[in-house]
Amino acid sequence: MPTGVALRDAREQLFDAAERVLLREGPSALTSRAVTTEAGCAKGVLHRHFADFDAFLADLVRDRIARLDDQAAALRDSAGTGTVADNLTDVLTALFGSVAVAIVGLVTSRDELRARLRRTTPTGIPLLTEAAAAIASYLTAERERGRVAADADVDTLAPMLIGAVHMLFADRKGTPPESGAVRKVVDAVITGIGR
Missing domain, CATH: 1.10.357.10 (Tetracycline Repressor, domain 2)
Structure with missing residues (x-):
């Protein structure tokens, strides 16, 4: 996964990615890795914006x-x-x-x-x-x-x-x-x- 790629409105992109995973695969598939993969960003991006x-x-x-x-x-x-x-x-x-x-x-x-x-x-x-x-x-x-x-x-x-x-x-x-x-x-x- 590429790092150092600037995300515009990272929170919203992560929320939208989580929503897509949730709709496609359900609550059990919703992990930080699934969200960041769906958003096309490094896992650390999520943890920079949220405590956990x-x-x-x-x-x-x-x-x-x-x-x-x-x-x-x-x-x-x-x-x-x-x-x-x-x-x-x-x-x-x-x-x-x-x-x-x-x-x-x-x-x-x-x-x-x-x-x-x-x-x-x-x-x-x-x-x-x-x-x-x-x-x-x-x-x-x-x-x-x-x-x-x-x-x-x-x-x-x-x-x-x-x-x-x-x-x-x-x-x-x-x-x-x-x-x-x-x-x-x-x-x-x-x-x-x-x-």
């Missing part, structure tokens, strides 16, 4: 959580437009069509990573907890606009949506579900909350 591999993984997960902020804002901004079911279907399909399912597998398979992430996400599964909060916020905005019933328990509905749709996408090697399958789950979960 679990610190790297924790920052990777936090980075992917931070990316949810834009999706959450867009979802909140969509309140009052389209249909509630369509908006939820779109955001859940995008969430689980990304690296989220693989990240969940990574977090659940590494005790030290989970321990580090507990500092910022004390309950639930990191990434899914933040996604549920984004959905609850969106449903609250829709409730304020009168498109969701005033008595709808959005703090229960949001994790129900996350859990049910996650089950559709959980087979990392299989074909991802069609949008219609996601919509069917969304419809089942939110039945009765609309106005």
Whole structure:
């Protein structure tokens, strides 16, 4: 492996490489060597930017959580437009069509990573907890606009949506579900909350 090659935004290149390995081969294949090989850099590059591999993984997960902020804002901004079911279907399909399912597998398979992430996400599964909060916020905005019933328990509905749709996408090697399958789950979960 060549050394001395300057990397532009090494952290992001390493994160992207880790994501590719994770998606292609799963959590068990994610090692510092696999990441640096995928990124095309020397192993020392990773250790220059991170205290250890679990610190790297924790920052990777936090980075992917931070990316949810834009999706959450867009979802909140969509309140009052389209249909509630369509908006939820779109955001859940995008969430689980990304690296989220693989990240969940990574977090659940590494005790030290989970321990580090507990500092910022004390309950639930990191990434899914933040996604549920984004959905609850969106449903609250829709409730304020009168498109969701005033008595709808959005703090229960949001994790129900996350859990049910996650089950559709959980087979990392299989074909991802069609949008219609996601919509069917969304419809089942939110039945009765609309106005």
